[in-house]
Amino acid sequence: MSEMKVLYFAWLRKKTGTGQETIHPPAEVATLGGLIDWLKTQSPGHADALADLSMVSFAVNQEYAEVEDPVKSGDEIALFPPVTGG
């Protein structure tokens, strides 16, 4: 069974109610997009946070990623709004 760590930042942390969780998605989840679809089924908060993906940026193992990029067991996934530092 695959195991991944998912991090949420800024308002995604607020909406999902967690800053970090360990998840065990089904084996057919092979892309970031697939993972997000699955995450949306996990709670109303997750569904709300991920309803509009144009408002969300993604990283896999601390590298920016797109929904079509692959994910695999052991990955660190991060979901966050567009950055506003500097």
Place this chain on the structure above:
Amino acid sequence: MSEMKVLYFAWLRKKTGTGQETIHPPAEVATLGGLIDWLKTQSPGHADALADLSMVSFAVNQEYAEVEDPVKSGDEIALFPPVTGG
């Protein structure tokens, strides 16, 4: 009789042998170019300093000026190489 102050900077000061002089050019000197022609007759050092005007910048009363600009009694004239500050 007209009286003007002429300032020389950098290597123009060295070549003319003076940093500042009060001059009394003849009445027909009415432009910066005319004044420079007259100055060149005042000493070999002046002639040498002003031999190549492409190497010289000019100011009249602390404003950049061109050879065709007018000069008159009481003016402060400055002759210097292109600036290299900053």
Place this chain on the structure above:
Amino acid sequence: MIRVQRDDFDPAAETNALIGDDHSIGGVVTFTGLVRDLADVGGDGQERINGMTLEHYPGMTEKMLARIEAEALDRWPLNASLIIHRYGDLEPGDRIVFVATASAHRQAAFEANMFLVDWLKTKAPFWKREDAETGAHWVEARSSDDEAAARWTETPSKAAE
């Protein structure tokens, strides 16, 4: 050199340390970003803010800053560079970010500094939450920042002089 820290810093001491005794440096450019007491809201509106909290993604932040700096060092002839970015709770007037670039000639120092600041704004995983009069809210990313960063995807002007 990059640093991500909660504490304030001393721009003068940082700049002096950056220059050291390297007398081949002819120009040093610094950018200091400060917390403003006015925030831009929709349209031309502004509202007063009492403070700001900066959240970041530990690990990825350092990775991105190091990469951005390496890119600048690769693209411009810099003698030295420094990025400091703070996180945590900040008040109006507080320093948020500091970028310093040193080069033999000014053009490289200016260009590299602007590049670093533009990339910080669009690539470094920081998020600002403003504590405004009307309540706390997460700052939205600005398209003008994306546009500013996009200009560096072209080949930079030859900044050797």
Place this chain on the structure above:
Amino acid sequence: MIRVQRDDFDPAAETNALIGDDHSIGGVVTFTGLVRDLADVGGDGQERINGMTLEHYPGMTEKMLARIEAEALDRWPLNASLIIHRYGDLEPGDRIVFVATASAHRQAAFEANMFLVDWLKTKAPFWKREDAETGAHWVEARSSDDEAAARWTETPSKAAE
């Protein structure tokens, strides 16, 4: 604010004084020009220099600096600006010039700072004499400085953001 002086200055103290308690400032850009120990000579050559003397035209210098600063304040939405230029005898590593610009947003601060430095190099009546290994010589003006200054004769980009 402009200052022409023989003495050194403290960039940190100057910058802090410039910002004061103006919390509408979001970005501060500084440029510090330093005396290099290598001078560019003909072609790609360089020679070591032991020091430099900066001569200027008292009166016209202040007039030109004040005018250049007024132009920058007119063209960009700056909260504050400062130009300090030294004259006299300087050694490698010494500060020659300092330009600081503060604005609500970074783009105006960066552009105005570059404008001021470019104009200083081509309009302010200073002349550098380098004390080089091969003897003292007056530094020649560089066409690249004229080109850098010329870009500002166009209308500047709208730097309101």
